[in-house]
Amino acid sequence: MKVVEQSIVKRAKELRNQLNQYSYEYYVKDDPSVEDFVYDSLYQELVKIENNHPELVSEDSPTQRVGGRVLEGFEKVEHDIPLYSLNDVFNKEDIIAFDKRVQKALNRQVSYTCELKIDGLSVSLRYENGKLVQGATRGDGTVGEDITENLRTVRSIPLQLKNSVSLEARGECYMPKKSFMRLNQHREEEGQDVFANPRNAAAGSLRQLDSKITAKRNLSTFLYSVADTGSLASSTQFDALQELADLGFQTNQERKLCHSIDEVWDYIEDFQEKRGDLSYEIDGVVIKVNDFDQQEKLGYTVKAPRWAIAYKFPPEEAQTTIQDIQWT
Numbered sequence: 571m572k573v574v575e576q577s578i579v580k581r582a583k584e585l586r587n588q589l590n591q592y593s594y595e596y597y598v599k600d601d602p603s604v605e606d607f608v609y610d611s612l613y614q615e616l617v618k619i620e621n622n623h624p625e626l627v628s629e630d631s632p633t634q635r636v637g638g639r640v641l642e643g644f645e646k647v648e649h650d651i652p653l654y655s656l657n658d659v660f661n662k663e664d665i666i667a668f669d670k671r672v673q674k675a676l677n678r679q680v681s682y683t684c685e686l687k688i689d690g691l692s693v694s695l696r697y698e699n700g701k702l703v704q705g706a707t708r709g710d711g712t713v714g715e716d717i718t719e720n721l722r723t724v725r726s727i728p729l730q731l732k733n734s735v736s737l738e739a740r741g742e743c744y745m746p747k748k749s750f751m752r753l754n755q756h757r758e759e760e761g762q763d764v765f766a767n768p769r770n771a772a773a774g775s776l777r778q779l780d781s782k783i784t785a786k787r788n789l790s791t792f793l794y795s796v797a798d799t800g801s802l803a804s805s806t807q808f809d810a811l812q813e814l815a816d817l818g819f820q821t822n823q824e825r826k827l828c829h830s831i832d833e834v835w836d837y838i839e840d841f842q843e844k845r846g847d848l849s850y851e852i853d854g855v856v857i858k859v860n861d862f863d864q865q866e867k868l869g870y871t872v873k874a875p876r877w878a879i880a881y882k883f884p885p886e887e888a889q890t891t892i893q894d895i896q897w898t
């Protein structure tokens with residue numbers, strides 16, 4: 571290889587790593603260390619090098635997030651390990667009944683990891699040796715759709731993990747409230763139908779056959795589990811969430827390890843209050859038995875784990891506006 575190319579190869583690698591680090595800080599940590607113009611100028615430098623030396627383009631390059639081609643349709647994806655759904659409860663009595671069932675089955679006190687229930691789409695992200703190889707929808711839990719091209723455009727999804735592990739991560743892809751409002755405003759101005767809620771907007775954005783459209787929808791993610799817990803070092807849900815964060819995934823920071831069902835209920839009441847202040851929509855709280863061995867002992871029903879429950883908030887009462895109040 572000519573000497574000049576080696577310095578270019580080195581520069582391209584430096585730029586890729588630097589840009590991926592800046593993108594991680596901005597989209598995953600929400601704590602950028604440089605201004606946008608710094609990112610943009612380095613990005614343009616990398617685009618120029620890759621245009622002059624296409625052989626230097628690597629799959630984890632930030633320039634490869636948005637594909638060029640438009641798909642005819644989506645391939646089916648078989649989930650080796652099903653993506654389960656959750657049994658829903660709507661009151662404190664049912665939470666207490668869940669805790670009693672769990673304690674009876676395990677014949678001991680149990681700790682729970684509480685997570686906000688993000689109102690988005692369940693997705694699965696498969697990595698081989700740290701590289702994103704496939705992204706799919708949940709579908710019916712056993713068969714989903716291959717939306718890899720669209721998920722690659724979601725900036726908080728790492729194209730390359732911090733370790734070269736092979737695993738399938740699972741989580742929620744969602745549209746932040748602000749992006750939802752902006753998108754609907756734009757659609758209204760264009761005379762298009764508006765989306766009813768951020769979840770539908772995220773679903774519509776992930777169903778695009780042209781990933782250039784998905785790339786503009788500012789989607790984000792919170793990862794919360796892996797298909798096979800054996801692929802992680804952690805032996806509890808709470809540690810697994812930190813392990814996923816250490817690999818470069820975005821995880822929801824509001825998680826809480828609770829040592830009693832009273833603590834769980836306090837968490838639920840706390841976020842029923844706070845949900846309006848969050849930058850993303852939630853429709854409840856997911857309560858999971860923390861210890862993986864205990865999860866295994868409890869097992870699954872046909873559709874849902876016995877070791878987890880979803881507490882659903884009552885629908886947010888529509889904020890009555892002055893126009894809605896009956897004066898006469």
Ligand SMILES: NC(=O)c1cnc(OC2CCCC2)nc1N
Nearest residue numbers: 654655685686687688742794856
């Ligand atoms: N919408 C959410 O935020 C969410 C959904 N699902 C799960 O857990 C799966 C894993 C085992 C059954 C359900 N956790 C969550 N936080």
